[in-house]
Amino acid sequence: MKQEHMDQIQKAAAAVKAKKVNHFYFVACGGSKALFEPAQYIMDRECDMAATVYSSNEFVHRAPKALNENSVVITCSHSGNTPETVKATEVARAKGATTIAFSHLTDSPLWKAAEYPIHYNWADESDASDYNNAALYSLIFHILNAMQPCEKYDRAISCIEKIPVLLQKNVDAHADAAKQFGSDYKRENMIYTMASGANYGVAYSFAICLLMEMQWIHSHAIHSGEYFHGPFEVTDFDVPFIIIKGLDECRPLDERAHAFCKKYSNKIVLIDTANFDMSDIDDDLKGYFAPLATGAVLRKYADEIADHRGHPLSVRRYMWRMEY
Amino acid sequence: MKQEHMDQIQKAAAAVKAKKVNHFYFVACGGSKALFEPAQYIMDRECDMAATVYSSNEFVHRAPKALNENSVVITCSHSGNTPETVKATEVARAKGATTIAFSHLTDSPLWKAAEYPIHYNWADESDASDYNNAALYSLIFHILNAMQPCEKYDRAISCIEKIPVLLQKNVDAHADAAKQFGSDYKRENMIYTMASGANYGVAYSFAICLLMEMQWIHSHAIHSGEYFHGPFEVTDFDVPFIIIKGLDECRPLDERAHAFCKKYSNKIVLIDTANFDMSDIDDDLKGYFAPLATGAVLRKYADEIADHRGHPLSVRRYMWRMEY
Numbered sequence: 001m002k003q004e005h006m007d008q009i010q011k012a013a014a015a016v017k018a019k020k021v022n023h024f025y026f027v028a029c030g031g032s033k034a035l036f037e038p039a040q041y042i043m044d045r046e047c048d049m050a051a052t053v054y055s056s057n058e059f060v061h062r063a064p065k066a067l068n069e070n071s072v073v074i075t076c077s078h079s080g081n082t083p084e085t086v087k088a089t090e091v092a093r094a095k096g097a098t099t100i101a102f103s104h105l106t107d108s109p110l111w112k113a114a115e116y117p118i119h120y121n122w123a124d125e126s127d128a129s130d131y132n133n134a135a136l137y138s139l140i141f142h143i144l145n146a147m148q149p150c151e152k153y154d155r156a157i158s159c160i161e162k163i164p165v166l167l168q169k170n171v172d173a174h175a176d177a178a179k180q181f182g183s184d185y186k187r188e189n190m191i192y193t194m195a196s197g198a199n200y201g202v203a204y205s206f207a208i209c210l211l212m213e214m215q216w217i218h219s220h221a222i223h224s225g226e227y228f229h230g231p232f233e234v235t236d237f238d239v240p241f242i243i244i245k246g247l248d249e250c251r252p253l254d255e256r257a258h259a260f261c262k263k264y265s266n267k268i269v270l271i272d273t274a275n276f277d278m279s280d281i282d283d284d285l286k287g288y289f290a291p292l293a294t295g296a297v298l299r300k301y302a303d304e305i306a307d308h309r310g311h312p313l314s315v316r317r318y319m320w321r322m323e324y
Numbered sequence: 325m326k327q328e329h330m331d332q333i334q335k336a337a338a339a340v341k342a343k344k345v346n347h348f349y350f351v352a353c354g355g356s357k358a359l360f361e362p363a364q365y366i367m368d369r370e371c372d373m374a375a376t377v378y379s380s381n382e383f384v385h386r387a388p389k390a391l392n393e394n395s396v397v398i399t400c401s402h403s404g405n406t407p408e409t410v411k412a413t414e415v416a417r418a419k420g421a422t423t424i425a426f427s428h429l430t431d432s433p434l435w436k437a438a439e440y441p442i443h444y445n446w447a448d449e450s451d452a453s454d455y456n457n458a459a460l461y462s463l464i465f466h467i468l469n470a471m472q473p474c475e476k477y478d479r480a481i482s483c484i485e486k487i488p489v490l491l492q493k494n495v496d497a498h499a500d501a502a503k504q505f506g507s508d509y510k511r512e513n514m515i516y517t518m519a520s521g522a523n524y525g526v527a528y529s530f531a532i533c534l535l536m537e538m539q540w541i542h543s544h545a546i547h548s549g550e551y552f553h554g555p556f557e558v559t560d561f562d563v564p565f566i567i568i569k570g571l572d573e574c575r576p577l578d579e580r581a582h583a584f585c586k587k588y589s590n591k592i593v594l595i596d597t598a599n600f601d602m603s604d605i606d607d608d609l610k611g612y613f614a615p616l617a618t619g620a621v622l623r624k625y626a627d628e629i630a631d632h633r634g635h636p637l638s639v640r641r642y643m644w645r646m647e648y
Binding site for chain 1: 346347353354355357365368369370371372373374376379380381382385386387388389390392406408514520521529531532533536537538540541542543544547549550552553554555556557558559560563573574576577580584588640641642643648
């Protein structure tokens with residue numbers, strides 16, 4: 001990770017340490033919001049304070065009464081231009097909350113709205129230890145360690161440096177499977193995703209960003225636990241599901257959902273992180289880092305289905321093309 | 325509301341008051357989980373403590389570190405037999421949390437697992453002031469008032485008694501619209517729902533319980549704010565959306581989503597709670613009570629589409645029919 005980014009992260013963590021904090025709010029839209037789900041999972045597991053995720057405009061209008069100077073509000077927008085997320089950051093800062101924002105664009109409206117802006121890289125794949133999710137994980141472990149010495153801190157920071165290798169190895173290992181997926185599923189107009197725990201965010205962003213937004217394929221990220229309380233009744237031999245099995249504490253939920261689903265659907269795409277090469281990551285951190293590898297692998301699946309459908313991931317009919 | 329239920333609610337609220345509470349966890353599965361969404365909305369608006377909703381098995385396996393004797397864990401299962409919810413209640417109680425459980429069945433496993441069980445009615449529609457959501461609202465306002473005198477308390481409790489009239493009037497007013505929906509949409513195999521704020525739970529339960537579970541129709545409850553960050557790209561002239569416009573602070577999100585969606589889809593079913601007869605409910609409580617009326621109205625829509633499809637809402641292929 002670039003020293004400049006590390007400095008920004010350390011400054012933000014020091015600001016959190018200096019305050020009497022009782023609530024972490026993660027606030028963003030769409031793919032950036034999905035990014036926050038594993039961060040909230042880590043906070044739930046490692047920290048005895050409240051950590052909640054909100055879509056930006058819901059946060060602005062709901063205006064939680066608990067939002068005050070003891071809150072930390074962490075926001076993210078790739079362009080730094082998402083109006084709802086800029087507004088959420090402004091609202092939080094006006095309430096006295098500590099505001100930390102991730103953005104790929106410095107000097108963007110979001111950058112200016114937050115007290116502690118953090119830049120992340122995007123363009124160069126070899127630099128994935130400096131991507132949004134890597135920078136976010138670095139912040140989370142810096143904050144955990146700042147509030148109370150965290151035994152996992154040093155190891156987590158060193159695992160972050162191994163993210164580029166982690167992603168590349170597992171993306172390469174899934175090249176054939178991704179091609180097969182693109183070929184087999186190119187005519188589907190509805191594909192469910194399913195996950196739980198640290199991976200739910202990845203399932204959500206694949207459903208709403210990759211499938212719905214970039215491929216115009218209907219989707220819905222089903223929570224593996226919720227599956228049995230309604231959604232499973234749609235399961236049939238010709239209903240496609242992408243099921244992610246995580247490495248975190250919620251894996252039994254994914255295993256149960258997969259075991260049932262495979263009995264009644266002939267169209268299951270299983271992403272089992274137990275088969276990933278996670279050898280560079282410490283055992284007790286594998287569950288936390290699995291979503292990063294899963295996200296990169298699924299991106300490859302999206303590339304392939306886009307290719308087989310002749311529908312580039314960059315095409316939009318509404319987004320950026322009109323006022324909304 | 326029956327005096328026996330009121331006694332149970334008051335006893336639970338007194339137990340919360342007696343403790344130094346800092347976090348409310350709402351934990352359930354499927355439709356019962358959806359029931360908790362508006363309760364969490366009310367807590368976010370009226371109370372300066374953390375309030376979070378978890379699917380039961382996620383809660384059990386994630387095991388939030390913040391769960392302790394200062395937590396209140398509120399669970400719900402209609403039958404009182406949902407194993408994940410019983411387990412969540414047991415886990416919470418073992419951690420010293422105050423456990424409150426709603427169930428239609430007394431002496432069920434859930435009833436025995438919780439320190440403060442609360443019974444609710446179901447069979448008789450005239451008694452909707454004693455239903456699960458009514459009992460839950462009563463508990464929420466009793467807790468709010470127990471922790472700190474709540475100006476809305478007396479009025480909220482008296483509005484709860486008016487729920488049967490509220491539901492009946494609005495269900496009756498939507499009889500023709502519901503029939504039309506059943507006829508017009510009976511051949512759709514995919515129907516999205518959309519809402520935000522206090523109504524998101526109703527959109528979620530209509531999607532996963534009524535459409536997916538009871539009609540085997542594909543669905544996904546899109547959050548009105550998230551719609552613009554991915555999902556809206558699937559919008560097309562022939563893609564059906566049920567859009568709920570609420571009366572709470574998040575209504576602008578629903579209005580924006582509807583304004584956009586109606587330009588590109590010819591299949592929009594609008595449930596606008598501004599057109600509901602809410603005259604029995606105090607102005608500043610209308611947003612909180614709208615989801616109850618919306619849920620009852622949507623149930624009528626479900627009855628009609630089931631009737632037009634010859635697929636009774638009671639039919640299941642997996643649920644209760646096998647081990648899973």
